[in-house]
Amino acid sequence: MYLYIIKRVLLVIPTLIGAAALVFLLMRLIPGDVCVIRLGSSGGTFDPKAVALCHQELGMNRPIWVQFFDFMWGIVRFDFGTSMWSGKPVTTEIWARLPVSLEIALLGSVLATVIAIPLGTLSALRQNSWLDVFVRVFAIGGIATPSFWLGIISLLIVLDLTSFFLGAAWMPPIDYVPFFEDPIRNLSMVLLPAITIGYRYSAITMRMTRSTMLEVMREDYIRTARAKGLIHKLIINRHALKNAMLPVVTLIGIEFAFLIGGLVVTEQVFNLNGVGRLFVQAVQNQDYTLTQALVMMTVVVFVFCNLVVDLLYAWLDPRIRYS
């Protein structure tokens, strides 16, 4: 078991190196660069000398392999440099935006899981009942509805309802306040986006829970549990759920990792200053250092989530733990 964990953790290193090399190369394959964009933003012609000076300032005139090793050496020291666009340290830029994205992702995941697992289970246990039909329609809706549309609609609903009942339209605040400073203000900001992303997330999780639960309930060991005369609750909680959760855990882990870097549209709709938006800006500005750092962060989150999923798997399934 410990060997398994060590192996899993060591595997992270080549993954990170590969991802770093890939993003470094891909960024430089895009035509133009940050200096051209910066100087040409007014639309007029620009002085090639100014571009050369800018390249020199940013160290982009050095041979490409020197730049690459500089980047890699920086990663090793957790030094991601300064943003080529804003000139501020990359870590400062990311830290300023990470809390809101992380909170929405976490809240969305928790909401989704808390709704999806019980509903998916009930839906499987009462297959073809009205509850099951409702859950299935709800889930299909969640998969089919684009989150930006859902975001806009939910904002409109809040606007209309508040102006109807309170007389004045209310909008969620747009500046982020940490939860522990002002919980109500914080939640009123992140709750809607969390629900918006949580809906799709819970829809997928619900469907997965339902189908694995249906499968597990047909297993021989469930029949054994019934033949032993166990009460229904015990059969479900102890015998069925633990087995059915295996694929669901994988899904939750991957979806969560996806949320950290993939909230671009939702952040746009709710006008949130989060990581997803920063990502888009960084790519548009061809801000190499910032994009590289963001990609590395996303990779680390993915790798970490996968690691957690694998460990959870081992905890849930003794067949993995002892092999």
Place this chain on the structure above:
Amino acid sequence: MPALLEIQNLHTEFRTGAGTIHAVDGITYSVNAGETVAIVGESGSGKSVGALSILRLIPDPPGRITQGTVLFGGRDLMTLTEEQMRQVRGSEIGMVFQEPMTSLNPVLTIGRQITETLEQHRGVDRATAQKRAVELVGLVGIADPIRRLKQYPHQLSGGMRQRIMIAIALACDPKLIIADEPTTALDVTIQAQILELMKDLTHRLGIALIIITHNLGVVARYANRVNVMYAGRIVESGPARAIYHTPRHPYTIALLRSVPRLDRPRQARLDPVEGQPPDLTRLDAGCSFRPRCRFAIAACAASRPRLEATSNPGQSAACFRADELASLTGTNEAALAGAPA
């Protein structure tokens, strides 16, 4: 003394897209306390469904028990509430399934799977249940019980897992154990061990046993009485010895002839039961074995023979020509003379 278990006119059907399957079509038999009764038949004859129906473990839908009474210790199990039925399962009637590889929960320890039955039915605390589990695992012949209880099913061999299943069935001192093809999935050498263990334990503890099998060797060695099933019905019933030596139903005769024999020359060809089992959604009014029967007469197409007493005491058969068969198959006795008794 009344029988421990009395099944009367039990019907179980499955509703499928292709029509209603009468998997169990009116079976009647009884099991006395401490007795071993075998239910024999080919795949799809309704033997397993019949056994699962006793405990009302038929998945519904598509399955349903439509008729019949199952008197167990004087109570009709079919009229109990689900909660009362739950208290019978695992406590008064234990069950051992065919597939030891999949019948134990892979994510729970062996110990937990034994103790939970005890905690459920006996209301004992964990420590007491644990003590009893150690005892049970020892009883089914597993060495080093304390270590084994901490293990998971995948760490045990098929034979061991089946021993664990037996331990679970025994946990609450049941009066009856139903074993649904308990050895089919095991190696031949292990089969014998498991059967000997079940025979020994049920005799020693005075537990009645219903053993469902398609293996006639098992029947001969372990059962007191035998019910032969075909197409959802019992076609012949009687003491194991009588069924072997003087079978009175053509299907039983065919079954006995299809058993490979090591004590006969190799040149002798196997004599399989010709034809296919009938489609249970399309049974006509006649005898369902008729299309495969060498002895069929006109009467067999007109109506279905009932299970009736033959000239042999204690033996009944559902065949119009049951009493004639002895003379019609004169060579049968000789051919079967070597059969184990």
